[in-house]
Amino acid sequence: MTSVLDQSFRGWWFPVVRSQEIGLRHIHRSQLLNQELAIWRDDGGQINAWENRCPHRGTRLSIGLNTGAEIKCQYHGWRYASQSGQCTFIPAHPNMEPSPRYCVNTYECIEKYGYVWVRLEKDKDKDEDIESLFVLTEKLSLTTLRSVYTMASTTRIRDWLINNCESQLKVNSPSLDCSLTGIQQHHSFCLEALSINNQTEKSVTMFIYLHPLTDDATVIHPLLNASISPEIRLDELRRYNRLFGTIRDVCETDNV
């Protein structure tokens, strides 16, 4: 079994959080392939994906302050500039220009299809087909659903979905009024499936992105290839949340 911590995946793009969840002055704490991340937006709207570690004493930057242009570390107040991650100010030495050595490790990130995407390393061989990793082509009408955090490995969730959704997803839950079918695997971390509303029998395609936090924990980012009209939006979001919550529970319970 391949570990998700396999170095080769560090050159891949992963969705890590819905764009709209990164509001102004917030710092979102996440993880990707075991690397802790601090994801934040400056007041100009630029997104940052940083190693969640102050280069000074190793404090998590996510407990710090997003000033709108910089992150200020909670511990000694060192400040780091948006985009570059360069230290701009050290309160204990107010007249000193901070050395270029004091720079946060930053990662490439972009916003696309409603998510913030991050990759931990540049992959020279793959650089040209980055777009293909996103799977999606243009002209789609997309709805990001609630991302579901699971205490199960990416392999476990992927295999379970593939084994159970080829024909029809069977989950023992009377309240679950939707099912998944026709699952296809685009790549190790992206599946596509047909989602069927059991009441209306309407079906739409959806992408299921698997975001490995660690070897044992995964976020499922379900992306609906359709728009949802406002009047049924909340019910639909709840319905899909129940579906992926059920999948989470099953994968966690039978975790091997």
Add this chain to the structure above:
Amino acid sequence: MIKLYDYELSGNCYKLRLFLNILNVDYDRIPVDFYPGREHKSDWFLQINPLGQLPVLDHDGFVLRDAQAILTYLAAKFDASHKWYPTGDAEILGKINMWLSFADSITATASAARLHDGLFYQLDIEAARTNAHSLFRVLDEHLWFAEEQRQAWICTDKHPTIADIACFPYIMLSEEGGISRMAYPAICRWTDRLREIPNFIAMSGIFESGS
């Protein structure tokens, strides 16, 4: 005058200091040496609260124990806006009390884990952490759907209630009990909002801002 029997590191005491500060109500702190002195189990304190628990509030001789109960008293007594505990609104009142009880469950799990890790309490630490995660999962989902409906707080759209104050401290202190909040981004956004409330004060382990 209000007297608060208080322990600096207690999240349940802190939620009262926080709320009293938000309401701008003056009070005297009576420090009780919870650890290592175990003064909350001493004879003199058991006279005040036979359960031997902090906090206790004494308002001109009216003595009340239980952090959640004290929050309801303070809101009903001192909040002229009636927004923190809208006694005239049956539905919101019911919801608030539901989440006050939820806050007690957080104390029984996340706070217990912190007592285990920080103050060497003997208890089933794995069960405490697992059960805290189950509660956090429920609250994160609740808050995510609240945001979808432009509802910023646990029970209400625009103005927070004592349910938010009650749930806040032991969630913020959870990492001291080995309970990560990484899997609960909606909770983290809500704690950001809470720290923007005018007159917010911090305590050891809870910063003015940041997640």
